[in-house]
Amino acid sequence: MFSQQAEKRIDELLAKYPQKRSALLPILYVAQAENGYLSDDVMEYVAQRMGLTYLDVLSTASFYTMFYRRPVGKYVVQLCTNVSCWLMGSDHIEKCIERKLGIRLGETTPDGKFTFVEVECIGACGGAPAMQVNFDYHENLTPDKVDQILDALP
């Protein structure tokens, strides 16, 4: 189901911990990188590989916000709207992103390129307002900066 490289990584992770189940979160990251999101089939496969049940995997995967159980865009734009970012104008940035992408919070662009979501504090309060695009941090956002960041994504 996965690439050879991903299978190798899963083997490494399973060998790394004193108890195999500890590798579940790191393996779910590998699975998500392979598939884009954690479908039922993917979770079933991870369960098999780890000697767990599908429900073991689902119960863990469904607890964490960074695991997607529905398809998402190539780029997940995650805007922080918590206190420090809100104080520094995240509401305005939210509107700018919505206008730029033509979608509302929680939606994906029709071409599947962008998903726009609201996240809780990402630990970038000193550079508020801030967002992450996939794993990349972008801080001290302004409307122009947001345009530049989104325009630069292939």
Added chain:
Amino acid sequence: MEKVLSARFDIPNSHTLDVYLQHGGYRALQKALTEMTPEQITEEVKKSALRGRGGAGFSTGLKWSFVPKDSPKPIYLVVNADESEPGTFKDRPIMEKDPHALLEGMMIAAYAISSHLAFIYIRGEYWYLKERLEQAIEEARARGYVGKNILGTGFDCDVIVHPGAGAYICGEETALLESLEGKRGYPRIKPPFPALVGLYGCPTVVNNVETIASVPPIIVNGGDWFRRLGTEKSGGTRLFAVSGHVERPGVYERPLGYPLKQLIEDCGGVRGGRKLKAVIPGGTSAPILTAEEAETITLDFEALAAIGSMLGSGGVIVMDETTDIVQATYRSIKFYEHESCGWCVPCREGTNWLVKIFRRLLRGGGTERDIDMLIELSDNMFGRTHCPLGDAAAWAVAPAVKKFRAEFERYVQRRVSVAV
């Protein structure tokens, strides 16, 4: 102003082993492994009055001393790098600019508690820091500072960096351990405490990043030296993460007991010369302070506790006179509602009801009774939940309502309303 934790932050390539060694790196580990017993290390850390920097402020040395000396089971050290308290971003520069300070502290702590496997549980969003830490571990392992036979002393300890995946509750030590075991991050009932029954049912010490990074200077310079930097009961310096309406937000290292007013001035003061309205002194779970309280308070565990707040995680959020306290508090409670793990009723339902009442107020449909209900609900949550998340939510709300009631009443009187 003595820099202890941030001394290397501005040095180019400070994250590399060579630069770390050029600036006194791993001297503390050498001393600890060759000149001190585990008990002496723990005593030195107790003497330093180092208190946990993650939020709870528990004595670090005392926590280490709870680990049984004759455990037949393996003992684990877990570093809590799940920095998620809103307003808190002080562990980030340690891991980004000085990862070897964390690793050195970890090896000393592991030796003190007889642990041979340590973990860094890092929030998933900090993926680039996970990679940086893994690079640092590789460098340290290759040169004998981590892994087998450290510095030729026969002491072994390896490190695994483990990513979380987006759950604030996993910053609570027992929820973190559940997550590290590959489960949902539900907190465990305490006692038993992790020092006796922790990861995989084995004795485990869970310490915050900044706490552990404070250990090497304590070993090099002595516990008394560290304690004297701060106050009698809150030793040392700490990193304050200042955000919100200041001219120069960022991470500032200051001694414990430093005046809050001075810290705000060090950040260039309130933006645009505006007046201060309120300050949250220790991450959003720390009860809000009015401008008057902020005028005279010092940043240490005792002084803030005495006025009903707390130092918490050192995340200082500054709000100027333009801030709508009702909306700011709504942002806080919305966070706790979203992050409640759902395991226990007072927190799961309480945070949800608080959010609903806030929305009613903000939309202009609230009543005077709603304002009282915010306080009643908070009071009913406080102390009645399995873990401190419920307390945090209550503390984010009740003091704000009590101290800024007039702002809440403006909404009731329909003079303002916003779309939420």
